[in-house]
Amino acid sequence: MKSSEKVSRDLDLQGRSNRQNELTAKWWSPKGVLRFALPILITGAVLYVPIGSTALRNNGQQTESKTPALDPAAMEALDKMGAYLRTLKSFQVRADVSTDDVLEDGQTIQSNSKVDIVAARPNRLRIEVNADDGHRFFFFDGKNFTIFGQLVNYYATIPAPPTIAQLTEDLSNKYGIELPLLDLFEWGTNDTTIKRIKGAMDVGPSTIDGITCEQYAFHQDNVDWQIWIQLGDFPLPRKLIIRTLTDDAKPQHSEMLYWNLAPSFSDDAFTFEPPADARRITLADLEAQSKKENK
Amino acid sequence: MRRDMNRFYVISALVVIVILLSGPTLSAQRYRGSAHTNINHSANINRNTNINVNRNVNVNVNNSYHGGGYYYGGCCYHPVAVAAAVTATAVVTAAVVGSIVHSVPPSCTTVIVNGLAYQQCGNTWYQPQFAGTTTTYVVVNPPR
Numbered sequence: 001m002k003s004s005e006k007v008s009r010d011l012d013l014q015g016r017s018n019r020q021n022e023l024t025a026k027w028w029s030p031k032g033v034l035r036f037a038l039p040i041l042i043t044g045a046v047l048y049v050p051i052g053s054t055a056l057r058n059n060g061q062q063t064e065s066k067t068p069a070l071d072p073a074a075m076e077a078l079d080k081m082g083a084y085l086r087t088l089k090s091f092q093v094r095a096d097v098s099t100d101d102v103l104e105d106g107q108t109i110q111s112n113s114k115v116d117i118v119a120a121r122p123n124r125l126r127i128e129v130n131a132d133d134g135h136r137f138f139f140f141d142g143k144n145f146t147i148f149g150q151l152v153n154y155y156a157t158i159p160a161p162p163t164i165a166q167l168t169e170d171l172s173n174k175y176g177i178e179l180p181l182l183d184l185f186e187w188g189t190n191d192t193t194i195k196r197i198k199g200a201m202d203v204g205p206s207t208i209d210g211i212t213c214e215q216y217a218f219h220q221d222n223v224d225w226q227i228w229i230q231l232g233d234f235p236l237p238r239k240l241i242i243r244t245l246t247d248d249a250k251p252q253h254s255e256m257l258y259w260n261l262a263p264s265f266s267d268d269a270f271t272f273e274p275p276a277d278a279r280r281i282t283l284a285d286l287e288a289q290s291k292k293e294n295k
Numbered sequence: 296m297r298r299d300m301n302r303f304y305v306i307s308a309l310v311v312i313v314i315l316l317s318g319p320t321l322s323a324q325r326y327r328g329s330a331h332t333n334i335n336h337s338a339n340i341n342r343n344t345n346i347n348v349n350r351n352v353n354v355n356v357n358n359s360y361h362g363g364g365y366y367y368g369g370c371c372y373h374p375v376a377v378a379a380a381v382t383a384t385a386v387v388t389a390a391v392v393g394s395i396v397h398s399v400p401p402s403c404t405t406v407i408v409n410g411l412a413y414q415q416c417g418n419t420w421y422q423p424q425f426a427g428t429t430t431t432y433v434v435v436n437p438p439r
Contacts, residue, residue: 018382052323075388079436097332099329099330100329100330101326101328101329101330102326102327102328102329102330103324103325103326103327104324104325104326105324105325107324109326134428144332145374147425147428149425149428149430152423152430153414154412154425154430155421156424156425157362173428175425176426176427177427177428178332178333180332181333182333183316183333183334183335186333192332193335194336220334222331223331223334227332233423242330242331242332242333242334243330244296244328244329244330244331247327247328251328251329251330252330253330253331253332279405279407279411279412279423280411280421281411281422281423281424281430282411282425283414283424283425283427284424284431285426286426286427
């Protein structure tokens with residue numbers, strides 16, 4: 001089978017090169033160029049439009065006929081995981097995170113970071129992010145929020161709202177800060193996140209880092225995402241992949257999650273004690289700035 | 296002879312076409328966007344615009360001894376914050392007050408005024424700030 005394929009390919013190549021040899025005698029003369037270029041251009045122009053439009057039409061039909069199915073098992077697993085996460089009074093999760101950035105021409109560039117979160121509900125948080133582009137810390141002790149950039153040795157502290165949920169909202173809307181692994185704090189808190197899901201499927205069992213999980217895939221308006229949930233009595237998310245659909249390059253974000261459900265910490269852990277040489281700066285209120293700009 | 300000329304025209308035309316088709320000229324690539332980092336909580340913030348890709352460039356240029364210059368956060372700044380710079384009034388300093396930069400010259404010194412750090416670079420004063428998780432420097436009037 002393989003040899004016959006090879007033979008036929010060889011034959012074909014020879015045939016082509018023979019023909020080319022005949023043609024090269026005159027191909028570069030103006031007449032010759034015209035003789036070959038014109039038919040190609042004309043057929044190209046004639047074929048291009050219909051092919052392009054049918055391709056578009058086919059795509060349109062495909063997306064229309066794609067009926068969003070919500071597999072009840074997948075939705076139930078998500079509910080169960082959310083409810084379980086809400087029972088955790090405190091936890092530590094370490095994560096290997098990668099995120100695609102997209103260049104102007106559509107090429108994606110991946111950046112990586114290691115994240116370490118210690119959370120004590122409802123109002124204490126300590127996050128360390130060691131990324132390609134910096135090493136930063138976030139502290140929330142129920143009263144103040146601090147961001148500390150170790151490389152610049154700057155920190156900024158602002159009075160904070162009373163809960164983690166309100167804090168993440170404020171940081172995102174006013175200050176342009178998205179805390180990492182935010183979904184861990186969203187699941188199981190409200191129905192709106194569930195209602196956004198347009199498609200859900202149970203992919204099947206999958207082993208992540210030696211732990212047997214069930215893999216699920218979900219579709220929403222702007223993102224497709226997959227989650228690996230540990231099987232058994234501790235339905236923890238072990239892996240999460242989010243694919244952004246609003247950019248043609250479909251950049252991807254992924255998190256590998258490593259859990260510690262019995263973290264040891266003192267209350268001081270959540271309050272920022274500036275190193276002697278660290279300098280305080282401000283945290284820009286970007287929302288206020290953009291409002292001012294729009295006036 | 297005439298045949299040679301014809302050949303010359305055809306070949307030079309092909310060369311021109313090849314040059315035209317060989318794509319955009321080499322220039323620094325910039326970011327146009329980024330992946331969502333969570334499912335439901337997407338901040339209305341456009342990261343990454345107008346910043347060169349190469350991390351090494353950023354580090355080498357900006358990692359100054361005084362700690363004021365390191366371009367922390369690498370890739371990202373907030374376009375809104377930059378746009379806001381345009382409205383500021385100009386005074387007689389080396390740089391326009393209100394304009395925002397990602398690094399300051401290496402010769403600057405850190406000065407603390409009312410507990411906040413400033414970078415003084417000759418007659419120009421910069422106030423460092425976190426814009427999102429990125430450090431930017433706003434040109435300000437002398438704080439004292």
